[in-house]
Amino acid sequence: MMKSLTAWMLGAAALASGPAFAQDGAPKAPEPKLIVAISVDQLSTDLFNEYRDDFNGGLKRLAGGIAFPNGYQSHAATETCPGHSTILTGSRPARTGIIANSWFDPTQARTGKNGKADYGVYCSEDTSIEGSNSSDYTVSPKLLKVPTLGDRMRAANPASQVVAVSGKDRGAVMMGGHNTTLTMWWDGKSFRSYAGSEAAIPKGAALVNSRAKAAIDKPAAVKLPTMCASHSRGVSIGGDASVGTLQQRKPGDARAFRASGEFDSLTMDLALAAFGEKKLGRGAATDVLAISLSATDYIGHTFGTAGAETCTQMAALDATLGRMFAALDKSKVPYLVVLTADHGGHDLPERNNIQGLPAAERADIKLMPQGVGPALAKAFDLPEPAIMGDAPFGDMYLSTKIPAAKRSAVLDAALKHYRTHPQVEAVITKDEIAATPSPSGPPEDWSLIQRVRANFDPSRSGDFYVALKRYVTPIPNTSFGYVATHGSPWGYDRRVPILFWWKGVAPYEQPNGIETVDILPTLASLIGLDVPKDEIDGRCVDLMAGAASNCK
Template sequence: MSKLTSPFGPRTALSALAGVALFASAPAQAADQVKPDPKLVVVISIDQFSANLFEQWRGQWKGGLGKLGREGVVYPNGYQSHGMTETCPGHSSLLTGSYPNRTGIVGNNWYDATTGKKSYCLLDESVTLAAPSEQDPVSPRNLMVPTYGEWLKAVSPKSRVYGVSGKDRGAITMAGHDPDGAFWYQAGFGFTTYVKPGEDAAAKLAPVAALNARLAAEQKKKPFVWTYENKACAALEKTWTTGERTWDAKLPRPLPANQAETLRDLSASPYTDAVTLEAAAALRDEFGLGDGPQVDVLTVSLSATDFIGHRYGTRGPEMCDHLSRLDARLDTFLSRIGKAKGEVLVVLSADHGGSDFPERLHDEGYDISRIATSAWLKGLNQQLRADLALDYDPLVAPGGIDTLVIVGADKKAPAAVERARIASAALALVRSRGEVAEAYEINDLLTTPPVAKGTSPDTISVKERLRRSAYPGRSGDILVAFKPNLVPATASSTYVATHGTPWDYDRRVPILFWWKNAQARERILPIETVDIAPTIAAVTGVPIPKAIDGRCRPLGAGHDC
């Protein structure tokens, strides 16, 4: 049996798998599960935390991640059930109980055919940002459904809802409309938020002002440098060539050349999650979340795993050290929020999964490769120009080549007859390409009846997955599913791995529920991220809206929600 290279010591491949299997199959305690009765609900999303990543490192965690996995109700086979598995739509599903075709958040970006411009998922030009930024102004306006926090406030007006993240789309989509606060980390400033007309920026930032000042002082005195905290991770070091770049997977990273690179490197490091957890704990302490008679909500979206996964891949020394650090930081975080006077329910999942970069997987014997995105789109447009006698490119791809938008010469929506002519030719051309598994025109998806509610997410068709990512005016004209293990992303100096496909390596995520004195249970059958909100609602006595896609899942034995 060949040896596995492990930063935690040599093990055979068989023993590595057996260790996880024995751990996962440990019998649940015989005592009946006592349902939680929380006064504080903490929902944590680890961005790009695939089920594969969870299982790969699960047996090594001794801190907070380990505690949740050992002591909680664990669903290792959770699913983001839509097709376009990106950060914004994935987060929109976590606390709404709804798929993106209902939340309206179908991608990180979409194309506004009325203006001929690309639009960010949370763009709202009626608001401003509390801190100076080159980013677009954002708010929850584009989120078309309420979140659990809003369900809760409807029956418990004194409940508080706060959200914090390393990304605006992680904080806003989980906290929902009109929370008590939604904050995200902006490297070089600290935590920021959005400001509606008539609101005062300083007042909106007041809950995080002291933390921001402290973080700035600490960075000025001793800037964060990412070196190994877990030195065993150095065993995974190797030199790689991705695209036209050759680089060393190792820590510390080369020194940045300028301030922009310094801030970018800081974001794509464990520092982002460390300060996000600190902000979340500080909000709990400052506002006494969980101390009163009402139920409070704290949402925490940890973005560093996604930043690191995109930049360095998911199975190298960088991710190894990051997850080791996160395990330790979550342990401290759980201790701090555990000081709440009421019971605390912690839920952990992810907005989507992800895969390692193709070159490393190919080196390990997998048949996996990249699709050169610009060349692929250019080829489609050249063929359509010739076939349809056009003097312009009729297709644009605002967020990736899996979503194609039909435009006229002015880059806006063409007349209906012309759109239909281009759509017919483009769809046939896309479907003829050998690298494409399936492709659908948007109106076909919008008029396709949904499968029965409760259909297992691992059995639904690719078309159904894409249907759940289809929203009028936001989803483009042709949605494409490339064949598995064909990665529609070109490698760059800061981007080597990605996600976004309808395949299981991007859809499967863990879903964990933990509270003090919970009986550890392993639930192996698939559930969906849209089941999280109704499950929380059931244990907190909040009415579950009928017009959602998810179902309550019992945290105890049997079927009682």
């Protein structure tokens, strides 16, 4: 027995000193002249894993690189703007200040489109512009409190170019940052940029916008991919409406156009036009091309995540990313691609109910702050709704019009209303959140209050935070315009893939969790950019499958 054990130990030692682990044979860290950072809006780990074996284009290439299929948008407020703010800043929303897609400022009312007081603040607006409000705003990165990777690169070397393109203004703004060469987004009719930035817009943008208009004006004829046949099953969402089978887009329906693979394809065409015309990756400095693809999110909201619509989108996304890789390969530019998502998503409860998850349900409309606020105002004889909020979950704000003598009683009544509701997991006060240290360690092990703390900004967050129970969709009924959504602190909304690829990559897969805030310090290590550790929340991830490391 001892001889056998000794022989095994000697054999193991020989393997450890073999070529695969020898320094001379270790893979070298990439030295990209172009960093391509991609966010696929609402691409959850669940979606990525479900379709992984079907990918044969760009997603197949990415999955064959360095794969962290269980990455984390680690905070509780799993929405588009907070999620995008983490990807290229290295910072959680508590540090970026982007705590939600929109929040409230009870101290300052502006006039909304309906002529009523608007206390809302949109995450990508310039609040200093007179007449601006949360629904009619000028796009700006001013509310982002930290620099992006591109901002840091341009501060270190102004020759670096930073281009950000997205189907949503907040996607482009939060990934591009404060000092871009070009920022472009879809405004509902066409792709556009900041006022005064017309000279930076690539000539190819005009063709992309022309093609987008043509796509909206004509009916779409989308074919069901063979791989999606088993997903094509109608599910009733009330009345005569149903989802789950492909529905052809009617001419002139710009909203339906957003919820299509064609929208992502044109967003990518715009990004590639900027790549070509601005000669990204071909100058003396390293450049950044940030691309946020929005169609997966619009499709998930409109149809849910488990039907033929999303399956068809996964095939289209794979093909669009394949075209991108072909263009980058042809250019001969040394590039690195990192792909992740701003958040995950959860399917509509009606389909979950008939597919093995009877606990799934829609939120009680009595949880909506638009009803709770007026009811409390009436009970306490107040001049306006007592609380403000966007949805039946997340940050809730007390009105500043509540007299000091009544404020504590109103807060107690609001807390009791939410805490006693059977669909509510927890209600956490601002003081409780503030007293919680910033979380650390594996994000999959964080407590609920730690997840909420990761998106807590004392100057912007509410007086209390409402977390709904698992599988409760915070859309009371489908008349609200969407059938499914995200935003919860649960795994289906927090877990996202994080994938790295470059030419010559020595692939490996790590199933344990890393955070999207780890992307910036990892990329910075590859290009020799110094980022003080006390300015970010993320850590450098070793991408080298061997003894060598890109992390210093």
